[in-house]
Amino acid sequence: xKYADEFRxxxxxKGVLGAIERIVDEIGxxxxxxxHIMEVCGGHTHAIFRYGLxxxxxxxxxxxxxxxxxxxxxxxSRVDDCIELAERPEVIFTTFGDAMRVPGTKKSxxxxxxxxxxxxxxxxxxxxxxxxxxxxxxEVVFFALGFETTTPSTALCAQxxxxxxxxxxxxxxxxxxxPEPIKxxxxxxxxxxxxxxxxxxxxxVIGIEPYRFIARDYNKPIVVAGFEPLDLxxxxxxxxxxxxxxxxxVENQYSRIVPDDGNVVSIEACADVYERRETFEWRGLGEIxxxxxxxxxxxxxxxxxxxxxxxxxxxxxxxxxxEGCKCGAVMTGRLKPQQCPQFGKGCTPDRxxxxxxxxxxxxxxxxxxxxxxxxxxxxxx
Amino acid sequence: xKAAVTLPDTNKRRLRAQHVTMAHGGGGSAMRDLIDDVFxxxxxxxxxEDQARLTDEALxxxxxxxxFTTDGFVVDPIEFPGGDIGKLAVCGTVNDxxxxxxxxxxxxxxxxxxxxTEVALLRRLVATMKAMADDIGVKIVTGDxxxxxxxxxxxxxxxxxxxxxxxxxxxxxxxxxxxxxxVIVNGYLGDHGxxxxxxxxDLALTTTVESDCQSxxxxxETILDTVPxxxxxxxxxxxxxxxxxxxxxxxxxxHIVIDETKFPIRKEVKGLCEIxxxxxxxxxxxGTLVVFVPGPEAHKALEAMQSLPxxxxxxxxxxxxxxxxxxxxxxxxxGGARVVDMLVGAQLPRIC
Numbered sequence: 001x002k003y004a005d006e007f008r009x010x011x012x013x014k015g016v017l018g019a020i021e022r023i024v025d026e027i028g029x030x031x032x033x034x035x036h037i038m039e040v041c042g043g044h045t046h047a048i049f050r051y052g053l054x055x056x057x058x059x060x061x062x063x064x065x066x067x068x069x070x071x072x073x074x075x076x077s078r079v080d081d082c083i084e085l086a087e088r089p090e091v092i093f094t095t096f097g098d099a100m101r102v103p104g105t106k107k108s109x110x111x112x113x114x115x116x117x118x119x120x121x122x123x124x125x126x127x128x129x130x131x132x133x134x135x136x137x138x139e140v141v142f143f144a145l146g147f148e149t150t151t152p153s154t155a156l157c158a159q160x161x162x163x164x165x166x167x168x169x170x171x172x173x174x175x176x177x178x179p180e181p182i183k184x185x186x187x188x189x190x191x192x193x194x195x196x197x198x199x200x201x202x203x204x205v206i207g208i209e210p211y212r213f214i215a216r217d218y219n220k221p222i223v224v225a226g227f228e229p230l231d232l233x234x235x236x237x238x239x240x241x242x243x244x245x246x247x248x249x250v251e252n253q254y255s256r257i258v259p260d261d262g263n264v265v266s267i268e269a270c271a272d273v274y275e276r277r278e279t280f281e282w283r284g285l286g287e288i289x290x291x292x293x294x295x296x297x298x299x300x301x302x303x304x305x306x307x308x309x310x311x312x313x314x315x316x317x318x319x320x321x322x323e324g325c326k327c328g329a330v331m332t333g334r335l336k337p338q339q340c341p342q343f344g345k346g347c348t349p350d351r352x353x354x355x356x357x358x359x360x361x362x363x364x365x366x367x368x369x370x371x372x373x374x375x376x377x378x379x380x381x
Numbered sequence: 382x383k384a385a386v387t388l389p390d391t392n393k394r395r396l397r398a399q400h401v402t403m404a405h406g407g408g409g410s411a412m413r414d415l416i417d418d419v420f421x422x423x424x425x426x427x428x429x430e431d432q433a434r435l436t437d438e439a440l441x442x443x444x445x446x447x448x449f450t451t452d453g454f455v456v457d458p459i460e461f462p463g464g465d466i467g468k469l470a471v472c473g474t475v476n477d478x479x480x481x482x483x484x485x486x487x488x489x490x491x492x493x494x495x496x497x498t499e500v501a502l503l504r505r506l507v508a509t510m511k512a513m514a515d516d517i518g519v520k521i522v523t524g525d526x527x528x529x530x531x532x533x534x535x536x537x538x539x540x541x542x543x544x545x546x547x548x549x550x551x552x553x554x555x556x557x558x559x560x561x562x563x564v565i566v567n568g569y570l571g572d573h574g575x576x577x578x579x580x581x582x583d584l585a586l587t588t589t590v591e592s593d594c595q596s597x598x599x600x601x602e603t604i605l606d607t608v609p610x611x612x613x614x615x616x617x618x619x620x621x622x623x624x625x626x627x628x629x630x631x632x633x634x635x636h637i638v639i640d641e642t643k644f645p646i647r648k649e650v651k652g653l654c655e656i657x658x659x660x661x662x663x664x665x666x667x668g669t670l671v672v673f674v675p676g677p678e679a680h681k682a683l684e685a686m687q688s689l690p691x692x693x694x695x696x697x698x699x700x701x702x703x704x705x706x707x708x709x710x711x712x713x714x715x716g717g718a719r720v721v722d723m724l725v726g727a728q729l730p731r732i733c
Binding site: 001004008010013014049050051052053055056097098100101110121123229348349350360368369370371 | 584648651652655657658713714715716717718719720722725726729
């Protein structure tokens with residue numbers, strides 16, 4: 001396949017892997033005292049396991065799997081809110097596919113659908129808009145979820161809905177941003193990170209400037225990376241070169257897709273529709289300042305939080321993370337997925353206890369799927 | 382079909398309705414017209430007795446076994462590039478019989494029809510079923526029709542059951558797979574799943590991929606004639622090739638190693654999967670089998686398969702070793718290795 005196979009060329013990979021090995025030696029890292037590189041994005045985590053990069057790279061290089069899987073970090077209470085919305089008789093609740101399986105405190109959207117809620121999987125928020133046009137007597141709610149990669153498309157929907165004066169369409173906004181949790185992780189005194197591989201498709205929208213603080217304030221290298229195995233290997237090599245040379249810079253490996261300034265039209269659309277929340281909860285990480293988006297006043301008519309009184313801060317029953325779940329420790333690199341006592345036992349992809357087992361891009365799910373963990377599974381519901 | 386007692390004169394019993402109504406399931410003359418004109422006049426069973434009375438020389442061979450299987454078909458859309466639900470219903474059940482080593486002989490067909498369904502659609506489905514059955518050499522000998530209210534079914538659901546005969550001394554079973562065996566597939570993986578996804582139209586993607594829906598009966602006979610020591614075969618339908626491989630690794634307690642560079646996957650299917658975050662190994666097929674033969678006979682089997690239309694694109698994709706029992710491992714295009722596990726639930730397209 002053109003533009004993909006070239007970046008999966010095993011011979012080219014051998015060259016890069018050799019360079020990685022040499023540079024890890026030069027830095028003097030050992031398996032006992034490894035270099036820690038965080039790949040922030042779940043897409044990268046998935047690619048690392050899918051192509052076996054964790055086994056091809058030296059043991060003195062350790063990947064810490066970051067919080068960049070929007071499905072994984074969604075707090076359970078917000079899933080509960082989705083289900084409450086979806087179960088209203090007038091509502092057609094629309095969502096991306098992989099949010100269907102995320103467990104709330106009582107059930108997932110998939111279970112709610114089986115129980116009769118009108119929940120429809122769409123491939124684009126524009127499909128939800130079309131549903132609203134075709135069903136004027138129903139309330140169509142779109143579950144706006146994801147990082148800067150999906151935010152522009154929902155912003156466009158809100159703008160379109162406003163232009164058409166649609167009265168039966170709203171967004172349930174759970175958009176989050178990438179730079180803020182990176183800052184939170186860097187502020188964590190227990191974190192030992194030597195550098196970052198940055199999410200390429202986020203930078204396609206926001207550019208590379210928002211990561212400047214990582215280099216400037218925390219003196220850590222970051223390389224914005226593509227998603228093919230050679231992209232990843234080259235980015236890792238670039239991070240290692242910075243470490244060896246004592247540099248801390250923001251570099252762009254994915255320049256065939258990512259302009260340094262990002263996509264200005266998208267940035268403007270997002271700024272028109274959304275503003276930052278004071279704080280937003282991340283599953284496994286807790287509240288992170290300024291890390292979530294909400295709709296601006298101009299778009300309140302399309303804000304499901306307002307329309308259905310489901311505000312982020314509304315009082316709700318406290319929930320506890322399931323007992324034994326160590327997602328927080330895994331997400332901050334303190335534990336490897338298989339070191340969690342529930343991994344592959346109480347927590348499997350068909351019955352996920354914790355966030356990281358939910359989506360195929362979560363670190364635990366990737367370990368489980370590609371790492372060969374097999375236990376006697378209970379039948380899926 | 383059971384309501385009729387004599388072959389219809391289609392000039393007299395022409396069904397004039399354009400859409401199926403509840404009356405066509407009511408047991409009266411409307412139902413008789415539907416059955417006679419749409420089904421019996423096309424399927425032309427040997428006998429119109431209430432039950433099919435079956436006889437075949439293959440049954441009298443000492444040691445021969447009957448094979449009996451059933452399958453329900455509920456695809457949306459009903460007609461898709463490369464086939465329709467009728468073709469699926471014939472091929473699906475025939476293939477279930479064939480991969481078990483049976484020669485398919487007879488089928489039953491049950492239709493559940495939603496009120497309002499176009500009669501023209503039914504006629505098209507019946508025509509493809511008849512053409513497929515004739516082509517395969519299997520007879521549709523009995524059937525049933527029900528009409529349900531609008532909304533209680535999605536246009537047409539079809540159930541077919543099939544009976545075949547397994548000749549003496551044939552004993553294909555998953556547990557006989559052993560280290561040293563070769564793994565062969567007969568063609569491109571994931572075409573059916575991709576074609577159906579694209580045909581649903583909610584992706585706003587157009588693709589030229591067609592369903593691989595086809596009979597595997599002749600192909601299986603050729604494989605078994607060429608390599609009588611064939612261990613087992615499976616029809617890689619729902620859950621795709623990955624699920625079949627896992628089932629067999631588990632049943633035989635072996636470790637299956639497959640090579641990603643050997644997989645026949647069309648670039649259109651790869652592209653669709655890349656966009657949606659799906660894995661073609663888990664996409665459904667409707668005319669694709671995975672067959673295990675002793676390693677030394679792999680090339681003989683492959684050549685024989687490639688000589689038939691249903692096996693033209695056959696490839697050896699892997700081998701069986703002892704290793705970790707129940708494990709399916711893939712050598713990636715990249716030279717790495719990863720586990721290919723069973724699918725959990727349905728594949729869901731990812732967010733970004």
